[in-house]
Amino acid sequence: MTARxxxxxxxxxxxxxxxxxxxxxxxxxxLFTVMFxxxxxxxxxxxxxxxxxxxxxxxxxxxxxxxxLNRPVIISSMDLKFFNTLELKGxxxxxxxxxxxxxxxxxxxVFVHFKLLxxxxxxxxxxxxxxxxxxxxxxxxxxGHHNVPEVKISSAQSHxxxxxxxxxxxxxxxxxxxxxxxxxxxxxxxxxTHAVYGVNLHFERLRFNELSxxxxxxxxxxxxxxxxxxxxxxxxxxxxxxxxxxxxxxxRSLRAQVFVFRKPISLxxxxxxxxxxxxxxxxxxxxxxxxxxSLFKDDWAEFYLPQSSMGLKGVLTNGYRxxxxxxxxxxxxxxxxxxxxxxDFTQKPWTADISFSTDPLDLAAxxxxxxxxxxxxxxxxxxxxxxIVRQNDKWTLPKLEIALQDxxxxxxxxxxxxxxxxxxxxxxxxxxxxxxTSGKVTVDRSTFDKLKLSGTYRxxxxxxxxxSGELNGVPLKMNLSINxxxxxxxxxxxxxxxxxxxxxxFIEVVRDFVTVIGKIKPIKxxxxxxxxxxxxxxxxxxxxxxxxxxAGTLSADTFSSEVISGNSFYAEFDFKGxxxxxxxxxxTLDAQMQDGVIHQMEKLAEExxxxxxxxxxxxxxxxxERAGSFKVGQVLRDVPYEELAISADFAGGHMTINNAYxxxxxxxxxxxxxxxxxxxxxxxxxWTMFNNTSRSGALAENLTDESGNxxxxxxxxxxxxxxxxxxxxxxxxxVQIEAARQRGLRTDFKTNRDFIKGDFHAKK
Numbered sequence: 001m002t003a004r005x006x007x008x009x010x011x012x013x014x015x016x017x018x019x020x021x022x023x024x025x026x027x028x029x030x031l032f033t034v035m036f037x038x039x040x041x042x043x044x045x046x047x048x049x050x051x052x053x054x055x056x057x058x059x060x061x062x063x064x065x066x067x068x069l070n071r072p073v074i075i076s077s078m079d080l081k082f083f084n085t086l087e088l089k090g091x092x093x094x095x096x097x098x099x100x101x102x103x104x105x106x107x108x109x110v111f112v113h114f115k116l117l118x119x120x121x122x123x124x125x126x127x128x129x130x131x132x133x134x135x136x137x138x139x140x141x142x143x144g145h146h147n148v149p150e151v152k153i154s155s156a157q158s159h160x161x162x163x164x165x166x167x168x169x170x171x172x173x174x175x176x177x178x179x180x181x182x183x184x185x186x187x188x189x190x191x192x193t194h195a196v197y198g199v200n201l202h203f204e205r206l207r208f209n210e211l212s213x214x215x216x217x218x219x220x221x222x223x224x225x226x227x228x229x230x231x232x233x234x235x236x237x238x239x240x241x242x243x244x245x246x247x248x249x250x251x252r253s254l255r256a257q258v259f260v261f262r263k264p265i266s267l268x269x270x271x272x273x274x275x276x277x278x279x280x281x282x283x284x285x286x287x288x289x290x291x292x293x294s295l296f297k298d299d300w301a302e303f304y305l306p307q308s309s310m311g312l313k314g315v316l317t318n319g320y321r322x323x324x325x326x327x328x329x330x331x332x333x334x335x336x337x338x339x340x341x342x343x344d345f346t347q348k349p350w351t352a353d354i355s356f357s358t359d360p361l362d363l364a365a366x367x368x369x370x371x372x373x374x375x376x377x378x379x380x381x382x383x384x385x386x387x388i389v390r391q392n393d394k395w396t397l398p399k400l401e402i403a404l405q406d407x408x409x410x411x412x413x414x415x416x417x418x419x420x421x422x423x424x425x426x427x428x429x430x431x432x433x434x435x436x437t438s439g440k441v442t443v444d445r446s447t448f449d450k451l452k453l454s455g456t457y458r459x460x461x462x463x464x465x466x467x468s469g470e471l472n473g474v475p476l477k478m479n480l481s482i483n484x485x486x487x488x489x490x491x492x493x494x495x496x497x498x499x500x501x502x503x504x505x506f507i508e509v510v511r512d513f514v515t516v517i518g519k520i521k522p523i524k525x526x527x528x529x530x531x532x533x534x535x536x537x538x539x540x541x542x543x544x545x546x547x548x549x550x551a552g553t554l555s556a557d558t559f560s561s562e563v564i565s566g567n568s569f570y571a572e573f574d575f576k577g578x579x580x581x582x583x584x585x586x587x588t589l590d591a592q593m594q595d596g597v598i599h600q601m602e603k604l605a606e607e608x609x610x611x612x613x614x615x616x617x618x619x620x621x622x623x624x625e626r627a628g629s630f631k632v633g634q635v636l637r638d639v640p641y642e643e644l645a646i647s648a649d650f651a652g653g654h655m656t657i658n659n660a661y662x663x664x665x666x667x668x669x670x671x672x673x674x675x676x677x678x679x680x681x682x683x684x685x686x687w688t689m690f691n692n693t694s695r696s697g698a699l700a701e702n703l704t705d706e707s708g709n710x711x712x713x714x715x716x717x718x719x720x721x722x723x724x725x726x727x728x729x730x731x732x733x734x735v736q737i738e739a740a741r742q743r744g745l746r747t748d749f750k751t752n753r754d755f756i757k758g759d760f761h762a763k764k
Contacts, residue, residue, distance in 0.1 A: 071096055071104060071149050086112040091131075098139045098147035098188075107134035128175040135182045142188045144319065176203040183218075196220055203239070211238040211252055232259035235267070246274035263287075276317045283310040285332075303370040308332030314341075321345040334362050352390040358383055360405055380407035380419075400425040404436070413516045415442040419451075424764065432457035433764050444512035447472055454762040460485055465760045471509065475499040479760050494552035495755040501556030501569055507539075536720075540677065543580045550575045551587075555752040559593055566596020566644060570749040575650070582653040582678050590647045590745045598639045598667070639666050646671075647745045653678035661740040666690065670737045673715075683717040687733045705734045 066073045076090025088110040095104040111130040139147045181199035186192075199218040206212045213236070220231040235256025242248030251271035257264040263286035270280040289304045309332070314325040321344070328339035339356030363378035387399035402423040409416050419439030425432050435454035440447065448471055455464030462482040469476045477497040484490045498506075529537050551574040559569035571591035577584030641664030649656045653676060660671040673684030690710040705711035711730035718724040 081111070084114055086114070088112070095137070095139065095147045097149075098141040098145060099137070099186075102139075103135065103137060104147060104149075105134060105136050107131045126173045128177055129173055130177040130179060131181065133180050133182075134178055135184070138183070138185045140185070140187045140189060144189065146319075174205050176206050177201065181218075206241075208241040208243040211240045211250070213238055216256075233257070234259075235269075237269070249274040276315055277320070278315045279312070281310075281312040283312075284308075285310060302372070305369065306333045308335070318344075318346060328356070333365065334359075349393040350390070352388075354388045355386065357385040360403070363407065363409070376409045376411060378407065378409040380409075381405040382407060396428045397425065398427060400429075416440070417442075431459075433762065435762070435764075443509070444515045446509045446512040448476070449473075455480075456762040456764075457485070460487075463762050465762055467759060467761060471498065472505070477756070479755070489548060490546075491549040492547055492551070494550075495751070496552070496554045497752075497756050498556045500558045500560070501554070502559075503561050536677065536680070540582050541580055543578060543582065545579055547578050548576065550578045553749070553752045553755060555749075555756060559596065564593075564596060564598050564644070566593035566641070568595070569593045570752045572747050572749065572751065585650050585653045585677070587650050588648070588746070589650070590645075590747050590749075592643070592645045592745060592749065594643050596641055596644060598641060598662075640664055641667065643741075645745055657684065659740050659743055659745065661737055663737070663741055668737045670733075670740045680720045681718060682720060682723075683715070685713065685715045685728065687730070687736045688712040689730075689733045689737060703730060706731050707734055709734070 072094040074090060074092045074094065075088050077088075079087045079089070081087045091110045092106040093104045095102050109132045111128075111132070113127045113130070115125045115127060137147075141147070178199055178201040181201070183196040183199060185194045197219045200216065202215045204213045206214075215236045217232070217234040220233060233256055235254055237254030237256075238252040239254075240248070240250040240252070242250065249272065251269060254267070254269040254271070256267040256269065258267060259265075265286065266284040268282040272278045285305075285308045287305060287307045289302070291302075308330055311327070311329040312325060313327040314323060316323055323341070323343040323345075325339070325341040328337075328341070330337040330339075336359040337356055338358075339354065341352065341354040343352040344350060360381035360383045363373075363380055363382055367373040367376070367378045382405065383403040385399070385401040385403075387397070389396050389398055400423075404419055404421050404423070407416065407419045417440040419436050419441075421434065421436030421439065423432075423434045433454075433456045436451050439451045440449045441451065442448075448469055451466060451469040453464065453466045453469065455462070460483075462480070462485050464481075465479040466477060475498070478495065480492070480494045482490055482492050552572075554569075554571040554573075556569045557567065559566045569591070570593075571589070573587065573589045575585065575587035575589075577586055579585075641662045643664075644662040646660040647658040648660070649658060655675045655677060657671055657673055657675070662669045668689050670687040671684055672687075673682065675682040675684065688711060689705050703710060703712065711733040713728035713730040713733055715726040715728055716723050717726070
């Protein structure tokens with residue numbers, strides 16, 4: 001064997017010998033460690049047996065709990081389940097205050113897990129106390145007193161117990177756990193019961209005078225009509241029981257998920273003082289729709305609410321029966337809602353006071369979210385300020401204010417465009433106010449534009465004012481008052497000013513209102529008729545029942561109709577019984593117009609039979625003019641006048657003409673007599689004088705006035721369908737007309753002039 005080979009074998013021998021020595025040392029070390037641990041466990045076990053006596057500890061725990069709670073405590077037995085686990089069986093705390101003999105707290109079992117090593121230092125360190133399936137029953141007695149005890153416990157986190165051998169043992173608890181617990185609340189005053197099921201709570205290193213972390217989950221079960229709802233709640237946070245001083249209780253950053261809709265509501269809760277809890281709740285609410293709430297009410301309207309954020313700050317007082325919500329905030333899309341509220345559940349029935357307001361909302365978006373609004377075709381923006389009260393088991397609305405910004409829509413067949421203004425309601429809609437700074441409203445074929453209006457409904461009375469606007473392009477101003485609106489004997493007064501007044505066009509506007517209102521609420525009226533007096537019969541039968549007492553003024557810068565036109569038109573009227581049929585029509589009418597024209601007598605006489613009868617004397621005069629007897633100008637075409645006035649009284653539909661005259665450079669006239677609009681007959685005398693003198697020929701005596709001017713006097717009477725015409729002597733024509741002009745009317749139309757100049761607005 002070579003020297004090199006011998007040297008190699010020698011190295012291998014020493015390597016194996018070293019490895020063997022290491023293995024032996026390791027084995028001895030492991031065996032020593034195991035034996036040491038076993039010995040240590042044995043010592044701990046001996047110490048545990050020395051310091052612990054199950055019956056003694058059970059009695060000591062019972063005694064300490066009774067001292068802290070001032071309630072009877074029962075523990076049937078205590079067993080050692082594992083080398084570091086105790087089980088308390090038959091654990092219960094009895095109610096000796098309200099529900100005598102019943103359990104305040106009862107648990108199937110209570111497990112106590114502890115550490116072994118601290119026993120060497122005479123310390124019992126409990127890792128966790130676990131209550132399995134406990135039931136906690138809170139009862140409110142008929143006198144309002146609760147069975148919740150006042151906990152009396154030292155602020156120290158560890159407590160000293162004396163063992164059966166006479167030695168002290170320090171005990172401390174780290175974690176507390178509740179598994180599958182039930183919290184129930186019974187109110188013997190109101191005979192109501194509520195319960196929280198499936199409660200799982202875990203407190204980490206619970207200290208009663210500092211914030212300690214916890215986790216929780218439970219199920220809140222409620223009955224809504226015939227439906228049972230289970231709301232799952234899961235959360236984590238920090239709590240400070242303040243050594244069970246409930247006034248110093250604090251809950252911080254409780255983050256919970258409440259499973260109500262398809263997605264959970266995320267909550268963050270802060271709470272202080274369990275006697276009068278101050279709370280601050282923030283919530284992230286998922287988008288939801290009407291069917292998500294079908295559990296609470298089967299016929300919830302269809303709607304959609306987008307994802308939103310909420311914040312609530314408030315306090316509970318008077319034994320949790322009075323709620324004050326200092327601030328509430330809801331943010332969702334363009335929604336910015338703030339609110340405050342109070343609720344008092346000590347009252348019977350309970351009361352509430354709620355106020356909230358919003359920033360401007362996009363009405364088009366909300367119409368999509370709430371389909372019931374879609375028929376109104378809303379656009380623009382609107383802000384709300386609302387006050388709601390519940391009292392005497394009824395909800396009322398003390399205040400509602402709505403601000404409108406460029407709002408358009410369709411309201412009960414009234415199209416509205418670009419309205420800006422405000423609406424306010426008080427005392428449950430008993431007091432209303434509205435105003436606009438601009439806007440457009442269409443009534444069938446009539447259009448009200450550039451509206452600057454205001455109006456109120458207060459104590460059963462209505463006042464409305466259109467400070468400025470346009471009706472079918474004509475500048476308009478108007479105010480309206482209705483006293484005793486809900487009475488069948490209501491009184492209506494109005495003042496109307498139009499830059500230009502066309503009576504036939506105005507009648508069409510009234511007709512448009514009747515058409516639209518008929519779509520909303522059908523109006524019963526006689527079928528429309530045709531015939532010689534159809535215009536009168538249709539008008540008479542379609543007068544609105546709404547106006548039993550109707551008074552006011554009507555004025556215009558210019559007036560025009562098919563028969564007559566003029567300037568500075570004024571009218572004052574005071575009617576009673578202006579109702580369909582006109583049988584009870586009483587009242588007065590005075591009207592005046594200046595510098596106008598009487599139009600196309602000959603043409604109108606050919607088209608209207610009634611006018612043909614009335615104009616017959618003028619037609620005869622025109623024929624004589626053609627024969628060359630005299631020249632009076634274009635009598636049967638356009639005849640100017642300087643002043644036209646009428647004053648009449650109504651009694652039972654019978655109109656008595658007090659004074660009616662016209663004066664002009666060509667023709668002056670006077671009308672006397674009466675017209676019965678119900679019986680459709682009349683008896684009137686018309687005095688007419690032509691101011692132009694004849695050029696040639698001679699006129700009959702009965703065709704001239706005392707001054708020698710051409711004149712006519714004739715009487716039209718009998719039925720309107722078959723009128724009779726009688727020519728009279730015309731000698732007193734000039735005297736009669738001058739006397740009528742001197743007599744004038746009963747008014748100087750000061751009310752009209754003041755209204756045109758004034759600036760009237762409804763009081764808010």
